[in-house]
Amino acid sequence: MTETLLNIEGLKTYFFTEAGIVKAVDNISLNVRKGESLGLVGESGSGKTVTALSVLRIVPKPGKIVDGKIEFNGEDLLKKTEKEMQSMRGSEIAIIFQNPSSSLNPVYNVETQLRDVIMAHQNVSKVEARKKVIELMGVVGIPEAETRMREYPHQFSGGMKQRVAIARALACKPTLLFADEPTTNLDVTIQAQVLDLLNDLKRKFGMSLVMITHDMGIIAEMTTRIVVLYAGHICEIAKTHDLFEHPRHPYTEALLAAVPRLDMRKTLRVIPGNIPNLIEPPTGCRFHPRCKYATAFCKEAIPVLEEVESEHFVACHEWRNIELGGESKQ
Amino acid sequence: MTDNVLVEVKNLVKYFPVYSRGILLKKTVGRVHAVDNISFDIRNKETFGLVGESGCGKTTTARLILNLIEPTSGEVLFKQENILEKLKSAKRKEKMKIRRKMQLIFQNPYGSLDPRMTVFDIISEPFIIHKHVPKKVWKEKVYELLDFVGLEEYHAERYPHEFSGGQRQRICIARALAVEPEFLIADEPVSSLDVSIRAQILNLLGELQDRIGLTYLYISHDLSSVRQISNRVAVMYLGEIVELADTDDLFKEPLHPYTRALIQAVPIPDPKTKRMKIVLPGEVPSPINPPSGCRFHPRCSEAKPECRKGTPELVQAGPNHLVACYNLSP
Numbered sequence: 001m002t003e004t005l006l007n008i009e010g011l012k013t014y015f016f017t018e019a020g021i022v023k024a025v026d027n028i029s030l031n032v033r034k035g036e037s038l039g040l041v042g043e044s045g046s047g048k049t050v051t052a053l054s055v056l057r058i059v060p061k062p063g064k065i066v067d068g069k070i071e072f073n074g075e076d077l078l079k080k081t082e083k084e085m086q087s088m089r090g091s092e093i094a095i096i097f098q099n100p101s102s103s104l105n106p107v108y109n110v111e112t113q114l115r116d117v118i119m120a121h122q123n124v125s126k127v128e129a130r131k132k133v134i135e136l137m138g139v140v141g142i143p144e145a146e147t148r149m150r151e152y153p154h155q156f157s158g159g160m161k162q163r164v165a166i167a168r169a170l171a172c173k174p175t176l177l178f179a180d181e182p183t184t185n186l187d188v189t190i191q192a193q194v195l196d197l198l199n200d201l202k203r204k205f206g207m208s209l210v211m212i213t214h215d216m217g218i219i220a221e222m223t224t225r226i227v228v229l230y231a232g233h234i235c236e237i238a239k240t241h242d243l244f245e246h247p248r249h250p251y252t253e254a255l256l257a258a259v260p261r262l263d264m265r266k267t268l269r270v271i272p273g274n275i276p277n278l279i280e281p282p283t284g285c286r287f288h289p290r291c292k293y294a295t296a297f298c299k300e301a302i303p304v305l306e307e308v309e310s311e312h313f314v315a316c317h318e319w320r321n322i323e324l325g326g327e328s329k330q
Numbered sequence: 331m332t333d334n335v336l337v338e339v340k341n342l343v344k345y346f347p348v349y350s351r352g353i354l355l356k357k358t359v360g361r362v363h364a365v366d367n368i369s370f371d372i373r374n375k376e377t378f379g380l381v382g383e384s385g386c387g388k389t390t391t392a393r394l395i396l397n398l399i400e401p402t403s404g405e406v407l408f409k410q411e412n413i414l415e416k417l418k419s420a421k422r423k424e425k426m427k428i429r430r431k432m433q434l435i436f437q438n439p440y441g442s443l444d445p446r447m448t449v450f451d452i453i454s455e456p457f458i459i460h461k462h463v464p465k466k467v468w469k470e471k472v473y474e475l476l477d478f479v480g481l482e483e484y485h486a487e488r489y490p491h492e493f494s495g496g497q498r499q500r501i502c503i504a505r506a507l508a509v510e511p512e513f514l515i516a517d518e519p520v521s522s523l524d525v526s527i528r529a530q531i532l533n534l535l536g537e538l539q540d541r542i543g544l545t546y547l548y549i550s551h552d553l554s555s556v557r558q559i560s561n562r563v564a565v566m567y568l569g570e571i572v573e574l575a576d577t578d579d580l581f582k583e584p585l586h587p588y589t590r591a592l593i594q595a596v597p598i599p600d601p602k603t604k605r606m607k608i609v610l611p612g613e614v615p616s617p618i619n620p621p622s623g624c625r626f627h628p629r630c631s632e633a634k635p636e637c638r639k640g641t642p643e644l645v646q647a648g649p650n651h652l653v654a655c656y657n658l659s660p
Contacts, residue, residue: 043524157613187383187551189610192595196609214525217554217597221604240601258529260558262581262596263603268529268558274494275524 005176005208006032006055011068013047013054020279024050024063026232029305032176032208039219039240040212041255042229045275048212051229052178056093057085072176091121094169098181100161104153110137110164111149117171132171139204140167141197159190166197173205180212195222216259220244225311228252231276231286234305238312246324248314251287253324285317293322335410336513336545337372337395342404344390348618360618364390366569367404369644372513377539377546379560379577381553381592383614387569388549392515395547396432408432408513430460433506437518439498443490449476449501450486456508475504478541480534496527500534507538515547520555532559553596557581562650565589568617568625571644575651585653588626624656632657 009029015022025047032038040048053059055070057077070077072093077085097103105113114133118124124132137145140163153161162182169177179198183191195218202209211222219226219240226243228236228251236249247253257269273290276282282289288298298317305313345361365387372378380388393399395406397417405412413428420428436442443452453472457463463471473483479500490498499519506514516535520528532555538544550556556563557577564574565586573586584590591610612629615621621628627637637656644652 043526159613187614188553188595189383189591190613192597192609193611195597215597216525216599220599220601221597244599244601255526256599258526259599260529260532260554261599262554262557262593263598263600265558265578268533270530270533271526274496274527 002033002035004031005034005073007069007071008051008055009069009071011051011054011070012066013050013059013063014066015063017062017279022278023232023281024278025054026281028068028229028232028234030227030234030237032210034175035206035208036225037202037209037211037223039223039226040210040229041214041216041219041226043214043275045231045278046229047232048229049180052095052180052210052212055178056089056095058089087121090117090169090174091172092174093176093178094172094174095178095180096162096165096169096182098184100158100165100185101153103165104161104168106153109150109152110156114149114164114168114171117168121172136167136171137164139201140164140170141193142167158186159193162186162194163197166194166201170201170205174207176208176210177202178210178212181214183218184213184215191218198222216256228255231281232278233286233302234313234315235287236312236314236316237305238314242309242312246312248308248312248319248324249287249316250291250293250318250322250324254290257325285315293318334373335371336374336408337547338407338410339371339391339395340369340405340407342368342391342394342406343402344387344394344399345402363569363617363620365394365401366620368566368569368571370564370571370574372545372547373562375539375543375545376561377535377548377559379556379563380547380549380566381551381556381563382566383551383592385568385614385617386566387617388551388566389517391566392434392517392547392549396434396515426460430462430509431511432513432515433509433511434515434517435499435502435506435519438522439495439502440490440522442502443498445490447489448486449481449488449490452490452501453486453505453508456505460509462509471508475507478507478538479504480530494527495523496530499523499531503531503534503538507542511544513545513547515549517549518551519548521550521552528555535559553581553593565592568614568620570625571652571654572626573651573653574644575648575653579648579651585647585651585658586626586655587630587632587657591629624654 011025011028013025015024028051042048054065059065111133114136115129118129118132133149134145137149142148142160142163156164183194186194213219223240225239227234230251235251247256254271258271260268271290276286284300285298285303288294303315303317305315307313308319342365344365346364347358348360348362350357350359382388394401397414406414417425417428450472453475454468457468472486476483476485481500520531548559560577563577563580564571567588573589584593610629623638623640624642627633642654642656644654647653647658
């Protein structure tokens with residue numbers, strides 16, 4: 001078994017709003033291995049982004065990490081001081097956000113933004129840093145780096161901006177990269193370019209990649225292991241292949257059946273109802289109001305993750321009693 | 331065949347002028363070729379899909395058909411009547427009659443509903459304008475429309491912010507149906523919704539078509555949903571239609587290199603089918619100075635010298651299959 005790079009145990013991140021406590025991430029445990037591509041799948045409000053922000057300890061107010069342990073390379077990140085954390089961000093753990101137009105600073109040119117990251121973490125002169133910027137822009141596939149680095153983010157197209165954001169995230173060769181819906185705002189052909197780039201860079205730098213998305217297509221293509229989140233809880237953890245072939249959680253099954261496919265036309269099965277409100281989440285299993293297999297017991301007890309076969313975990317009371325169809329059986 | 335056609339678009343062109351800076355002496359310095367000489371027809375009770383990347387003119391086409399903006403040239407026939415001319419010359423009453431037959435659903439149900447109106451007011455507003463429903467049956471009619479789109483009667487007294495994205499889109503659909511249209515343009519109706527909700531709306535659109543015989547123009551950049559819902563599909567690139575065919579034909583045997591690249595760029599939610607690696611290089615060029623000849627030639631791997639010179643026209647390449655490319659294998 002490969003080594004664990006990041007280990008999250010019992011993470012609880014709550015948002016203390018005026019309307020009540022939003023339990024965005026509620027008791028989540030997962031790990032990321034060295035060099036792997038892990039997928040975090042879920043819909044809006046499932047807690048996938050908040051998990052990433054918690055690891056970097058940049059949860060915005062009024063959010064707070066209430067409980068849990070986040071071990072990175074054996075060190076507990078929650079025990080680190082803010083200063084120690086700052087030196088980790090960017091150099092060890094980095095993140096790419098969904099919308100590059102708002103994650104890049106509009107008043108600095110690209111060179112300054114990339115150089116700042118390099119100079120903050122590495123002891124290099126401005127001239128050396130500039131050389132690295134040019135090299136970096138070449139790596140992420142921005143042509144004519146020397147002229148383009150003097151331009152400002154608004155002069156770049158969406159795909160190019162995302163490349164700049166990737167360059168910034170990779171500037172100090174982090175060992176763990178979170179990619180939070182990195183292609184949601186991009187056109188499909190540009191999305192394909194960016195996904196390929198991420199794959200290449202991951203191989204080149206040997207880093208671990210955590211891909212956060214709701215797009216089952218991207219997940220199938222990019223990852224080797226998947227964590228499915230629903231309303232702040234983990235439903236299922238499995239290898240990508242197993243998850244698509246034999247989903248064990250009713251939510252995973254329903255999600256797969258609800259996504260249209262390009263290579264065939266199928267009847268879309270609808271998941272009834274809406275995503276629950278996290279101030280007063282459903283009791284017991286959070287998916288039970290929308291689950292067709294739910295029993296009275298599901299309303300009462302919160303299911304825990306059980307290993308159903310090697311490396312396949314599911315949090316469902318009913319998994320022994322139900323027969324679920326995978327993508328290929330439809 | 332022609333009597334089966336509901337909407338006919340003939341040589342539609344829309345150029346937006348680009349002005350130089352300055353207040354007094356504004357000069358036109360260029361034109362954005364948003365829609366450039368496109369023709370197609372939409373048959374009765376079918377779903378016609380229009381796909382393309384951002385900026386290719388999909389939404390402009392929709393707005394031109396509804397005459398929300400005036401075309402530079404070209405005509406739109408609705409039931410063999412030139413509605414653009416009619417909307418210009420006819421009396422208000424006549425205009426309203428045409429408007430009633432064609433409706434639009436927007437991408438963002440958060441922006442297209444007035445937050446200060448109750449759902450009842452929103453859905454009954456068309457009754458005030460078109461006066462086609464006597465006031466004493468308004469309530470009945472609103473309830474009927476709510477039921478049509480899968481909402482409950484008590485929802486009528488609520489405000490848009492009390493609803494989730496999917497429910498809001500249902501309200502938008504109910505409002506569009508309030509005037510009993512024959513033709514509905516859906517501009518990216520599911521793009522801003524969560525995956526588990528998208529299937530609900532796509533299925534609803536399908537059901538409504540079966541029940542009241544609507545004709546749709548379905549506009550989207552998401553090829554999977556287009557495949558799911560459309561009977562025929564037109565692919566747009568930089569203001570032009572490059573391919574038009576029956577849905578299954580188009581996805582099984584795409585003839586235009588752009589269509590092929592577009593289809594191959596979409597990740598399939600199944601880890602067993604790996605995406606073929608033909609990643610389209612570069613980006614969509616600016617529509618202000620579109621490339622000469624075939625507009626796709628700078629990115630096309632099969633471009634020949636003649637592609638740079640002449641503009642290929644849409645020609646029949648099979649039954650119900652039109653394509654604009656010089657490179658068709660005989």
